Amino acid sequence: MNAYQKTLSFEDDISVEKIVNSKIKPRVAGLFSGCGGLDLGFEKAGFNLVYANDIEPNVKDTYEHNLGPIEIKDICEVDKKGLPDFDILLAGIPCQPFSSAGNRQSTDDHRGNLFGEVMQVLKIKAPSVVIFENVRGFLSSKDENGVLMPDRIKSELKKRGYKTYYRLLNAADYGVPQNRYRVVIVGIKNSIDCEFEFPEPIPKTKKQTVGAVISKKPPRGEKLEVWGLSPQSLDIAKHIPPGGSWKQVPYEALPERLKKIRDNIKLYRSPNFYRRFDLDEIMGTVTAAGTPENSGIIHPLELRRYSVREIARFQSFPDNFKFIGQSVPSKYKMIGNAVPVMLAFHIALAIKQQIFLKK
Ligand SMILES: C[S@@+](CC[C@H](N)C(=O)[O-])C[C@H]1O[C@@H](n2cnc3c(N)ncnc32)[C@H](O)[C@@H]1O
Structure with missing residues (x-):
């Protein structure tokens, strides 16, 4: 089986x-x-x-x-x-x-x-x-x-x-x-x-939570592959607690573009940028672009994107499935697709x- x-x-x-x-x-x-x-x-x-x-x-x-x-x-x-x-x-x-x-x-x-x-x-x-x-x-x-x-x-x-x-x-x-x-x-x-x-x-189980997925050790011998966050994303992400989003980021820490949206939040239909899922939540949609702004790609306990293996697990790829790509972002793309x-x-x-x- x-x-x-x-x-x-x-x-x-x-x-x-x-x-x-x-x-x-x-x-x-x-x-x-x-x-x-x-x-x-x-x-x-x-x-x-x-x-x-x-x-x-x-x-x-x-x-x-x-x-x-x-x-x-x-x-x-x-x-x-x-x-x-x-x-x-x-x-x-x-x-x-x-x-x-x-x-x-x-x-x-x-x-x-x-x-x-x-x-x-x-x-x-x-x-x-x-x-x-x-x-x-x-x-x-x-x-x-x-x-x-x-x-x-x-x-x-x-x-x-x-x-x-x-x-x-x-x-x-x-x-x-x-x-x-x-x-x-x-x-x-x-x-x-x-x-x-x-x-x-079928009924959901605790195995489907973020905590359950990230607590599993990576396959033996596999190197952790992580697409680094831009300095701006890091600055924003450090204010966001697990379970939070850009809504917890102080106004003065936001880049101009996001300040504009915050100023007119209803006009922009209250977007939920920079979602950071908590350990007991189910992960949101993994995207091909892997941007922290539009997908919950920030790890709840470490200030980084999820690794290639972690997003592969969110997509229910088995651990023996190897991703071979020209670059780390290209792996995020094929997995998100x-x-x-x-x-x-x-x-x-x-x-x-x-x-x-x-x-
Ligand atoms: C949504 S993804 C498919 C994901 C795939 N079914 C899976 O489960 O992994 C769409 C795919 O269509 C491919 N594609 C886009 N335009 C194409 C074309 N003109 N001919 C062949 N493939 C194309 C893209 O490269 C991409 O891999």
């Missing part, structure tokens, strides 16, 4: 172990695979990775060390007819066009149209299942014609013979030590007899059980 299985208690007729170890190992192709959070969750649930792609050269060594080959190429330039056959397509499309942290240009931003590339792959390869993952802002984003993105995806999938199910999930409801909301869209071929049900949330492995594992189990083992 692996660490992911231990978080589960399915009272179903079929046990988790049976799902994972079943001889049926559906083939997976991962697009926008990054360092492989989503792909690893599927592998842990007994799927067989047959193809992976990402545009970012920096993820190659990490992906290949931990998972297997990855083609580094813009998806727009990939020879889609030349892809191997697969049963399920994973598409963790870049979230920037839909993120509240970005400027939300949706499909006007060319990254929003990467959906079109995924649709082409579906047309050519016709897998049984496709999975999209995106940020919460995706639910209220509109395409160039003013159609809500979930409706647009639904109609695009319908044209290609797929029925659509989607839901906003919080990773913390699936054993991940982090509050991270993501929209998961599942497209299933009409010919498959399945009314898909998303996995039910990932789908938490444990969340991916739960989704993968539900799909395997309901679609591939019931055929």
Whole structure:
């Protein structure tokens, strides 16, 4: 039984172990695979990775060390007819066009149209299942014609013979030590007899608190990798107690930009910058940018960012997963971009059980 299985208690007729170890190992192709959070969750649930792609050269060594080959190429330039056959397509499309942290240009931003590339792959390869993952802002984003993105995806999938199910999930409801909301869209071929049900949330435990995560020793022999804070961030952070934020920083210690926001706090909708989570809290969303201003990246007991291993643990990567990057910030980026492995594992189990083992 692996660490992911231990978080589960399915009272179903079929046990988790049976799902994972079943001889049926559906083939997976991962697009926008990054360092492989989503792909690893599927592998842990007994799927067989047959193809992976990402545009970012920096993820190659990490992906290949931990998972297997990855083609580094813009998806727009990939020879889609030349892809191997697969049963399920994973598409963790870049979230920037839909993120509240970005400027939300949706499909006007060319990254929003990467959906079109995924649709082409579906047309050519016709897998049984496709999975999209995106940020919460995706639910209220509109395409160039003013159609809500979930409706647009639904109609695009319908044209290609797929029925659509989607839901906003919080990773913390699936054993991940982090509050991270993501929209998961599942497209299933009409010919498959399945009314898909998303996995039910499981009760949270103390193991999901910041204190539990940081009290674990780092893997033996692993050097602590920490992206240093800027002098300005250090000046701000030293005033913030665990459980606090920039609200505890004295006015005179703030840089001019933040003073302006403090002066008009309601106009700026009371932002909660520089959140520093306490030991008994659940960590906030780990971001790719890793900025102390917009993510709770400051360690509660030491004046520093969380280390690479600590944020990897908040993303539920196993300790034997190695991050190999050209720079320490590039590791924060690939980890912050990932789908938490444990969340991916739960989704993968539900799909395997309901679609591939019931055929
Ligand atoms: C949200 S991240 C995916 C994270 C990944 N699914 C995981 O769980 O680790 C989106 C990824 O899309 C990749 N990407 C962006 N534009 C791309 C393109 N045109 N072609 C291929 N990959 C692209 C980025 O490099 C990034 O790794």
